[in-house]
Each structure stands twice: as C-alpha cells, then as structure tokens.
Amino acid sequence: xVRGSKNAVTxxxxxxxxxxxxxxxxxxxxxGDVDITxxxxxxxxxxxxxxxxxxxVGGAGAIQPSVPQAFTGLNRIPxxxxxxxxxxxxxxxxxxxxxxxIGRRPVDFHVAALKALGAEVSVGADGITARxxxxxxxxxxxxxxxxxxxxxxxxxxxxxxxxxxxxxAATEPEVVELALxxxxxxxxIEFSPDRRIVIEGVRALRGAxxxxxxxxxxxxxxxxxxxxTRGEVRVHGCPQDxxxxxxxxxxxxxxxxxxxxxWMTATATDGLRPAxxxxxxxxxxxxxxxxxxxxxxxxxxxxxxxxxxxxxxxLVYVPALQQMGGEIEVFAACLGGPACRFHDTDxxxxxxxxxxxxxxxxxxxxxxxxxxxxxxxxxxxxDQPSVLRGIAHIERGYHRPFEQFTSLGLSLRRx
Ligand code: UD1
Numbered sequence: 001x002v003r004g005s006k007n008a009v010t011x012x013x014x015x016x017x018x019x020x021x022x023x024x025x026x027x028x029x030x031x032g033d034v035d036i037t038x039x040x041x042x043x044x045x046x047x048x049x050x051x052x053x054x055x056x057v058g059g060a061g062a063i064q065p066s067v068p069q070a071f072t073g074l075n076r077i078p079x080x081x082x083x084x085x086x087x088x089x090x091x092x093x094x095x096x097x098x099x100x101x102i103g104r105r106p107v108d109f110h111v112a113a114l115k116a117l118g119a120e121v122s123v124g125a126d127g128i129t130a131r132x133x134x135x136x137x138x139x140x141x142x143x144x145x146x147x148x149x150x151x152x153x154x155x156x157x158x159x160x161x162x163x164x165x166x167x168x169a170a171t172e173p174e175v176v177e178l179a180l181x182x183x184x185x186x187x188x189i190e191f192s193p194d195r196r197i198v199i200e201g202v203r204a205l206r207g208a209x210x211x212x213x214x215x216x217x218x219x220x221x222x223x224x225x226x227x228x229t230r231g232e233v234r235v236h237g238c239p240q241d242x243x244x245x246x247x248x249x250x251x252x253x254x255x256x257x258x259x260x261x262x263w264m265t266a267t268a269t270d271g272l273r274p275a276x277x278x279x280x281x282x283x284x285x286x287x288x289x290x291x292x293x294x295x296x297x298x299x300x301x302x303x304x305x306x307x308x309x310x311x312x313x314x315l316v317y318v319p320a321l322q323q324m325g326g327e328i329e330v331f332a333a334c335l336g337g338p339a340c341r342f343h344d345t346d347x348x349x350x351x352x353x354x355x356x357x358x359x360x361x362x363x364x365x366x367x368x369x370x371x372x373x374x375x376x377x378x379x380x381x382x383d384q385p386s387v388l389r390g391i392a393h394i395e396r397g398y399h400r401p402f403e404q405f406t407s408l409g410l411s412l413r414r415x
Contacts, residue, residue: 001217001236001237002029002214002215002218002236002237002238002399003027003028003029003030003212003215003217003237004025004026004027004028004054004211004213004214004233005029005031005174005177005212005214005215005216006029006034006211006217007011007032007057007172007174007215007217007262007303007398007399008174008177008178008212008225009025009029009031009054009149009212009222010033010034010037010075011027011151011155011212012025012056012119012177012178012181012212012250013025013034013037013041013048013055013078013173013183014037014077014080014081014084014155014335015084015155015178015181015185015319016041016046016057016058017041017046017081017084017085017088017124017344018084018087018155018158018159018182018183018185018205019058019206020204020205020206020207020336021058021206021207022056022057022058022059022094023056023057023058023185023207023208023209024054024055024056024207024208024209024210025051025054025055025056025057025209025210025211025212026054026209026210026211027053027210027211027212027213027214028050028053028054028055029053029215029398029399030032030053030399030400031395031396031397031398031399032392032395032396032397033075033077033396033397034050035079036075036396037069037075037076037077038050038055039292039320040067040071040077040078040184041057042065043067043071044063044065044066044067044085044344045061045062046058046059046063046065046353047059050171050316052249053392055144058207058238061089062342063085063089064089064129065085065089065090065092065093066087066092066093066094067081067085067094067095068095069095069096069126069127070092071095072093072126072127073096073097073401075097075396076097077097078094078095078097079094079097079107079110079128079148079296080129080148080151080152080155080219081092081094081235082110082114082121082130082152082156083114083117083126083135083152083155083157084155084156085130085187086114086119086130086131086132086135086156087135087155087156087159087364088121088184090131090133091129091130091131091132092128092130092131092166093126093127093128093129093130094127094128095126095349096126096127096128098250102296104400105122105137107128108203109142109143109146109149109150109216110148110149110152111123111128111147111152111326112140112141113140113156114139114152114156115129115148115150115207115266116138116139117136117153117156117157117159117164118132118134118135118136118138118139119130119131119132119135119138119159120132120239121136121159122334126324127229129161133158134160134161135159135161136160136161136162136202137155137157137160137161137162137163137199137200137201137204138164138165139162139164139165139167139361140153140164140165140166140167141167141168142166142167142168142169142170143166143168143408144249145168145169145170145171145195145281145343145349147172147174147175148168148171150163150170150175151170151175151178153166153169153197153199153236154166154179154182154187154189154197154199155182156186157199157201157247158182158185158189158199158201158202158205158365159198159201159202159203159204160206160381161201162200162201163201164198164199164200165196165197165198165199165201166196166197166198166257166339167195167367168195168280169195169196169197169279169379170195170284171191171195172281172282172283173213173241173242173264173282175214176191176252176354177212177213178333179191179197180210181208181210182205184201184208184209185205185206185207185208186202186204186205186206186208187199187202187205187245188200188202190203193230194343194363200306203329203413204237211240211287213239213360214236214237214238215238215240215241215320215399216238216242216243216246217286217288217289217308217370217385217397218238218287218398218399219242219243219264219288220236220262220292221292221370221373221377221398222375222404222408223235223266224234224250224256224292224293224296225265225296225377225408226265226267226379226408227250227266227267227268227272227296228292228295228296228299228377228381229381229409230268230269230379231267231408231409232248232265232266233265233408234263234264234265234268235259235263235264236262236263237262237263238264239262242266242355245266245283245285245286246281246285246286247259247264247266249275249277249293252273252275253268253272253273253274253275253296254268254270254271254272255267255268255272256268260379262410263411266299271300271403272296272299272300272301272355273300273301273302274297274300274301274302274303274304274353274355275297275300276304276305276306276307276335276336277290277293277303277304277305277306277307277335277336277337277366278306278307278308278309278336278337278338278340278371278381279306279307279308279309279310280309280310280321280337281310282307287309287310287314288370288386290306290308290314290372290373291314291317291370291373292373292374292377293306294306294321294328294351294353294368294374295320295321295326295374295377295378295381296329296377297353297355298321298326298327298353298354298355298359298378299355299356299357299381300353300355300356301356302355302356302403303353303354303355304352304353305335305336305350305351305352306336306350306351306355307335307336307337307349307350308349308350309334309337309340309341311343311349312342312347312349313347313348313349315330315348315349315351315382316348316367316368316371317366317367317368317371317374318330318351320362320364320365320366320371320375320378321361321375321378321408322350322364323362323364324355324359324360324361324378324379324382325357325358325359325360325362325382326351326353326359327354327357328351328352328353328354330347330348330350330351331348331349331351332345332346332347332349332350333350334349334408335351335352336350337362351366356376358383359378359381359382359383359385360382360383361379361382361383361384361385361386362382362386362387363386363387363389364386364387364388364389364390365389365390366386366389366390366394367390367393367395368393369393369394369396370397372388372391372393372394372397373391373394373398373401374392376388376394376401376410376412377404380410386402391414404415
C-alpha cells in the first residue's frame with residue numbers, strides 16, 4: 001500500500017501557510033521529509049498536528065520571517081517557503097537548501113522568478129534573504145521546466161497583485177496536485193497548452209482539505225522489487241495514470257501486468273528483455289524511476305542503456321552497484337534517446353548495463369534516497385548479506401520502508 005507522495009506532501013504543507021484558516025492533508029506518508037517540514041513550519045510560528053495519515057497546518061498567530069540555520073541542507077523545501085513568508089511578513093530568510101546530491105541543483109530559476117515578481121533577493125553564504133512590500137504578477141519564462149521553480153512560482157503568484165504567466169512550466173502530477181490544492185484554497189490558476197500556467201492573484205486564500213494521490217516513485221520501486229526477485233508484488237494505492245510510461249517500459253521488457261482500480265501487479269516468470277530508456281520530464285520516464293530500473297537491468301537478458309537527462313549527476317550511486325558485482329559502465333555522452341542539454345559537458349549521465357550479472361553482498365554507502373532503495377534491491381538479489389550505510393536517506397523518502405521490506409520477505413536488521 002503506498003501513501004501520498006513525498007514530493008507532494010511537503011509542498012501542500014507549504015501551501016497551507018497561505019491560508020487564513022487551517023488546512024488538512026489526508027493520506028500523508030510517514031517520511032522524514034514531513035518531520036523536517038513540520039519542524040520548519042513550527043519554527044516560524046505555524047501549528048502542525050499529525051494524527052494517523054492526517055496533517056493539519058494552521059493556528060498561525062504571529063509569523064516570524066526567518067527559518068533557522070539549523071535546517072540548512074536538510075531538504076529542498078526552504079526555498080519554497082520564501083514566497084509564502086513574503087506574503088505573510090514582507091520579508092524572509094531561508095537557509096541553503098539540501099536534498100540529494102544528484103547534481104548541482106542550483107536555485108537560480110527560483111531567485112530569478114522571485115525577483116521578477118518584485119522581491120529584492122540576495123543569496124548569501126548562509127542562505128537567501130528576500131524583501132517585498134507587495135508582489136506583482138509578471139511574465140516568467142523558465143529555462144527548463146523545473147518542478148521546484150514551477151511550484152515556487154505557484155506558491156508566490158497566487159497572492160500577488162495581477163496576472164502571472166509562467167512559460168515552460170513543469171506539469172508533473174505532483175505540480176498539478178499542488179495547483180488543485182491551491183485552487184481549493186481559492187486560487188485562480190489556469191493550465192494552458194504548451195506548458196503555460198496563468199495565475200491571477202487573489203486577495204486572500206482560505207484553508208482547504210485534500211487527500212493525496214499515491215506515490216508513483218514508491219509504487220514503481222515496489223513493482224521492480226517484485227520483478228527483480230521473480231516474485232509478485234501487489235501495489236495498492238497509486239493510480240495507473242501516474243505510472244503509464246513506467247508500466248509500458250516494464251511491459252516492453254516482458255513484464256506482465258494485472259491492473260485494477262485499486263491495485264496492480266507485475267510478474268516476469270520467463271525473465272526480462274533489455275531496454276534503452278531515457279529519463280525526461282512528465283509524461284516521460286521519470287528520473288526517480290531510473291535507479292530501480294538500473295538494478296533491474298543487471299538481471300535482464302542482455303545489454304541495456306540508460307540516459308539520464310534531468311539531473312547531470314544522478315549516477316553517483318553506480319560505484320556501490322559495481323562493488324556488488326553490477327557490470328555497469330558510465331559515460332559522459334548521450335547514449336539512448338536524443339542528445340540532451342548535458343551533451344557538450346563532462347557530466348557522466350549515461351550507463352550501459354550488462355544483464356545476467358550475479359550480484360554479491362557488499363558493504364556499501366548509499367548516497368541518496370532513490371539510490372538507497374536501489375541498494376536494497378541489489379542486496380535482495382545478492383547471494384550473500386550486504387551492509388548498507390546511509391539508510392536515513394530511504395527513511396526520508398519512503399513510507400515505513402522496513403515494514404514494507406519485511407512484508408516482502410526480505411530479511412534485514414537495522415543497527
Ligand atoms: C523535484 C523532485 C525530484 C525529481 C525532480 C524532477 C521534490 C522534493 N523533488 O526536484 O524527486 O527528481 O523534481 O522530477 O519534489 N534547475 C536549475 N535551476 C533551478 C532549479 C532547477 O538549473 O533553479 C535544474 C536542476 O539542476 C535539474 C532540473 O532543473 O537539472 C530539474 O530540477 P527540478 O525539476 O527543479 O527538480 P526539483 O524540484 O529539485
């Protein structure tokens with residue numbers, strides 16, 4: 001059973017900062033990123049209550065504009081709080097953002113967008129300071145359809161004066177989910193063809209309530225867990241339309257699916273064919289799906305190719321898989337799919353994987369949340385036990401992962 005997505009829940013919590021009354025988020029996952037975001041909201045004066053799968057954000061009396069330095073580098077959320085803090089207090093300070101070390105992950109689009117909306121923004125060694133007595137709608141063209149920058153614009157433009165036209169916006173399901181929540185709060189948001197979002201600022205937003213849709217990254221990861229161990233995992237709680245490209249990719253490799261309105265299963269009792277896959281923005285093959293896929297490639301019947309086109313440095317976990325016996329070569333070239341924007345750089349963003357490898361247990365360090373899950377997948381098919389370090393990454397992004405792994409039959413111990 002997968003819960004609401006990690007990449008949506010925290011953004012909804014930030015959106016709740018904009019409401020005049022409390023907001024409720026149902027089907028929230030229990031992930032470390034929620035704990036961090038709740039603590040950040042509390043640090044500036046909001047009340048966050050959590051009961052079962054429900055998060056309530058509200059009770060804001062006096063808001064203070066600075067997110068403490070103690071939150072430096074913990075996740076990607078502080079940068080999204082700038083707009084809401086500016087609306088509430090006219091000024092804001094947020095510490096430097098963190099998240100996974102999967103590329104430079106700059107925030108230049110965020111800063112440029114806030115400036116275009118009328119904020120004075122300065123980026124210092126410790127964090128970002130912004131000031132604005134009023135924010136004004138404007139026209140913003142993103143150089144790349146960034147999920148975070150699109151969300152930052154939504155969270156800021158909804159209460160700005162006048163109209164904002166955002167071009168080259170991200171249209172990932174989690175972005176649309178955030179826009180729908182803001183619409184419920186009273187925001188005026190229109191999705192136009194060709195990645196254009198038009199936002200007419202309103203004077204105030206109210207609290208709202210929503211139920212998050214299932215996490216498509218978790219769902220995919222568990223489907224692959226079933227395929228790689230030649231078993232069958234039934235994944236509940238993630239709508240099929242969030243997985244359409246993922247399902248087709250696995251089906252082309254030979255996986256058989258059974259899909260209902262409540263759950264889906266994938267099996268591959270006769271083995272899997274290799275594939276050439278490139279990651280892309282939605283509705284392409286999602287970048288966060290590639291790590292489980294790469295481990296699956298090590299067990300397919302032949303040579304597969306992966307081309308990562310969203311983050312330039314997302315293959316940093318490959319050495320851990322190589323240490324476990326994965327026969328993987330990485331390249332600073334665009335292999336598989338069309339040339340991407342990392343074409344003329346030295347970014348190592350393509351991999352060729354030999355299938356049929358016998359993976360062995362090893363002592364490895366996992367560098368980020370998605371790579372963390374892949375390390376577990378590799379350990380599950382390895383012929384001896386493995387020691388995986390850095391599992392806090394998994395807990396930051398997956399709902400009760402150890403319970404789920406155990407229910408899948410994996411034997412693991414947390415030290
Ligand atoms: C979010 C997701 C992450 C997912 C990614 C793409 C969260 C918490 N994380 O990350 O799981 O893999 O979307 O679907 O929701 N960029 C810039 N300048 C900026 C912002 C982004 O150059 O100011 C670049 C990034 O370096 C990257 C690309 O744009 O190469 C896409 O990043 P973006 O879509 O912003 O990812 P996140 O929102 O950080």
